[in-house]
Amino acid sequence: MNEWLDPLLLSRWQFGLTTMYHFIFVPLTIGMALTVAIFQSAWVRTDKAKYLQLTHFFGKIFLINVAMGVVTGIVQEFQFGMNWSDYSRFVGDVFGAPLAFEGIVAFFLEATFIGLWIFGWDKLPKKIHLGTIWMTVVGSIASAYFILAANAFMQNPIAYTINEEKGRAELTSIWELLTNPIAIAAFPHTIFACFMVSAGLIISVAAWHLYRNQHLETMRPALKFGLWMMVIAGVLTTLAGDQLGLAMVDAQPMKMAAAEALYHTATGANASFSVFTLGTPDGVHELFSVRIPYLLSFLSTHTFDGTVEGINNLQAQYVTLYGPGDYTPTIWITYWAFRWMIGLGLAHMLVAVVGLWLTRGGRSPKRTWVWKVAILSFPMSLLAMSVGWVFTEMGRQPWLVFGLMRTADGISPGVTGVEILISLIVFSVLYGILAVVEFKLILKAVQKGPDDAPVQDAESGAHQHAVTVY
Amino acid sequence: MDLTILWFWIIAFMFIGYFVLDGFDFGVGMSLPFLGKDDTDRRVLINTIGPVWDLNETWVIVAGASLFAAFPEWYATMFSGFYLPLLLILVALILRGVSFEYRHQRPESSWKKWFDGLIIVGSAVPAFLWGVAFANIVRGVKLNANHDYIGTLFDLLNPYALLGGITTLLLFFVHGVVFVSLKTEGDIRLRARKLATKAGIVAILAAATFLTWTTLAYGTVASALLAALAAALLIASFLANLRGAERLAFALMAGTIGLVVLTLFSSLFPEVMPASNNPANSLTIANASSSTYTLGVISWTALIAMPVILLYQGWTYWVFRKRIGRAHVDLAVH
Numbered sequence: 001m002n003e004w005l006d007p008l009l010l011s012r013w014q015f016g017l018t019t020m021y022h023f024i025f026v027p028l029t030i031g032m033a034l035t036v037a038i039f040q041s042a043w044v045r046t047d048k049a050k051y052l053q054l055t056h057f058f059g060k061i062f063l064i065n066v067a068m069g070v071v072t073g074i075v076q077e078f079q080f081g082m083n084w085s086d087y088s089r090f091v092g093d094v095f096g097a098p099l100a101f102e103g104i105v106a107f108f109l110e111a112t113f114i115g116l117w118i119f120g121w122d123k124l125p126k127k128i129h130l131g132t133i134w135m136t137v138v139g140s141i142a143s144a145y146f147i148l149a150a151n152a153f154m155q156n157p158i159a160y161t162i163n164e165e166k167g168r169a170e171l172t173s174i175w176e177l178l179t180n181p182i183a184i185a186a187f188p189h190t191i192f193a194c195f196m197v198s199a200g201l202i203i204s205v206a207a208w209h210l211y212r213n214q215h216l217e218t219m220r221p222a223l224k225f226g227l228w229m230m231v232i233a234g235v236l237t238t239l240a241g242d243q244l245g246l247a248m249v250d251a252q253p254m255k256m257a258a259a260e261a262l263y264h265t266a267t268g269a270n271a272s273f274s275v276f277t278l279g280t281p282d283g284v285h286e287l288f289s290v291r292i293p294y295l296l297s298f299l300s301t302h303t304f305d306g307t308v309e310g311i312n313n314l315q316a317q318y319v320t321l322y323g324p325g326d327y328t329p330t331i332w333i334t335y336w337a338f339r340w341m342i343g344l345g346l347a348h349m350l351v352a353v354v355g356l357w358l359t360r361g362g363r364s365p366k367r368t369w370v371w372k373v374a375i376l377s378f379p380m381s382l383l384a385m386s387v388g389w390v391f392t393e394m395g396r397q398p399w400l401v402f403g404l405m406r407t408a409d410g411i412s413p414g415v416t417g418v419e420i421l422i423s424l425i426v427f428s429v430l431y432g433i434l435a436v437v438e439f440k441l442i443l444k445a446v447q448k449g450p451d452d453a454p455v456q457d458a459e460s461g462a463h464q465h466a467v468t469v470y
Numbered sequence: 471m472d473l474t475i476l477w478f479w480i481i482a483f484m485f486i487g488y489f490v491l492d493g494f495d496f497g498v499g500m501s502l503p504f505l506g507k508d509d510t511d512r513r514v515l516i517n518t519i520g521p522v523w524d525l526n527e528t529w530v531i532v533a534g535a536s537l538f539a540a541f542p543e544w545y546a547t548m549f550s551g552f553y554l555p556l557l558l559i560l561v562a563l564i565l566r567g568v569s570f571e572y573r574h575q576r577p578e579s580s581w582k583k584w585f586d587g588l589i590i591v592g593s594a595v596p597a598f599l600w601g602v603a604f605a606n607i608v609r610g611v612k613l614n615a616n617h618d619y620i621g622t623l624f625d626l627l628n629p630y631a632l633l634g635g636i637t638t639l640l641l642f643f644v645h646g647v648v649f650v651s652l653k654t655e656g657d658i659r660l661r662a663r664k665l666a667t668k669a670g671i672v673a674i675l676a677a678a679t680f681l682t683w684t685t686l687a688y689g690t691v692a693s694a695l696l697a698a699l700a701a702a703l704l705i706a707s708f709l710a711n712l713r714g715a716e717r718l719a720f721a722l723m724a725g726t727i728g729l730v731v732l733t734l735f736s737s738l739f740p741e742v743m744p745a746s747n748n749p750a751n752s753l754t755i756a757n758a759s760s761s762t763y764t765l766g767v768i769s770w771t772a773l774i775a776m777p778v779i780l781l782y783q784g785w786t787y788w789v790f791r792k793r794i795g796r797a798h799v800d801l802a803v804h
Binding site for chain 2: 063064066067068070071072073074075077078080081082083085086088089091092093094095096097099100101102103104105107108109111112113114115116118119120123124163168170171172174412413414415419422423426430434437438441444
């Protein structure tokens, strides 16, 4: 068969592409919903016009993303059946439950209340309207939990038994499934990272306006808010990431070894973390590297004399356990994705801390490059999020469900390479065009800046709200 | 009660929810060229579903996830077997969804025309293809022993399935137009009523043929009764619309669509995807379902959550119960 029509390769590209694309809108929905809810709460509490302006302004950016989040989400769910039918058959009994929970418990909530929020400005009492955005926040965060619990099963399959007769995994405890240690650690890590992304957006937007010396009244508090949100979410993401690392070493030691390109088992000072390696990180052709001794030992075990298992050792173990085969992920991808994720994450927090210092007491930095760095916050935070997912999903390979099912065994036997090539091209073109439109619309909304403070009715003292319609 | 039977009907309920709700969204979308004489009209039309299309569309996500959880084999066979039709549905839903959001972002009429076109096509394609898909399931498709679909794309485009597609398209169209008459005021409301009458005649003919065919070829006593009831409700809705009883006409249309879905599901029962080439390869509620434990877990969740969901979704419709007219959108700021 023509290697370009390999259904496995094409399905993997399609799933990777559509998932990463979808996950641009997920953090924006989760993070921006919270941001908007906070600004609106501030307005309801203080009645200051600037908070209402900020609510409307960031609300508009939020809304441009919502439709994309919803429609690209349908693709995600359909794809399990369309492209990974044997996977769906094998894990449906286990994996389907959290997905059904997500839909029934969380997604309905999110989708319903967001409609109420968008169109309810002039139809609902102030506080109830505020409640609708908070319900959206709750829905979006709960939704993330169930999806991460489902994903955690792929990383660390638990709470199942194999039914030999039906040839599938069956759920034994829903509670155990939902409290998978990987889910417990990945949830805060992901949610706080989502907050970092929206903090990045706020910083970028506010810095862009402040650099041009406009909308100071609203953008100064927005910048301050964004910087604080970044610092707090950054610290929490890091702490949760550390926990996730420990859980990962437990469940998928190969992933940690692949993150470090550690071929030989190392202990204590030798279990060093390489910040940077020149040459191919395959352990043979290393030309130059900057290493921090003990750090890998600490990251993996929280002790300085811990032992971190190497790739070769694990590969040998897996061959004994699962039979002949290559059980190593693509090392250069995991190695660099891990570094970019951590590096960008730390860089963000640094930018935010420096930003808070430079703007302390209402100061405004004069240097151009300071602002330019701040404006880069958003694209960089998205990149950090994306490489984080690349790391965790590529680090799972060659497994689809770790230790249970190989990626190659999960595809749809009945779907041809040509069909998948068609869908891959369709999604690529469609998503590409929509990305351009989306980007332009967001840019336009951002550059326009917040609207003027809403007019206050002289008699009733109430703010007049524009009626929202399409 | 056997949980597999319960879940067969819960899945039916979820698809009824999806088709009744997103059905009128599709209908409103398809009505743009007929009822939307100018931009203000078209905005009135789109705004009748503005606050609710998103939650209506969520029903398909929940139906899909529930199918995955309750009948993994059914989900896997159906979604991989109908690969290209589902791709088309996805593309249509994506284009339609973003068009609602993008359409009003720029004032140029060329920009708006683009998105109007996408809303029309993006509504018509799923309205047609969902009917084709479900008619094919009832008719039976070629499956191998692993339950993988082994037919071709052209096997899916048989006369019965195409008639099924035309039927759902027309039913959703009428459903949407009746919804417009219920949700708007002024001239457009009257035009919607007239259009519902004209389209209603065509829909009755298509639905009657499709339901008769279904009953004769694949029906049971129960499905025949449901089909007859569906036809009766459709005609009643037609008459109600003629008399200007908009609310009743809409409720009866919703009932019609629900009963058509029930007719199809009860023709299927207890199979979920009959294999036309070899009955031994058919998927049934027994061999396609999840374990009793999993079904139990999701049963509790669904049974506790569904009343709450219906409550807050009902509240949404109540909040946005007012009719929309040209004056509303002309005054409004985006």
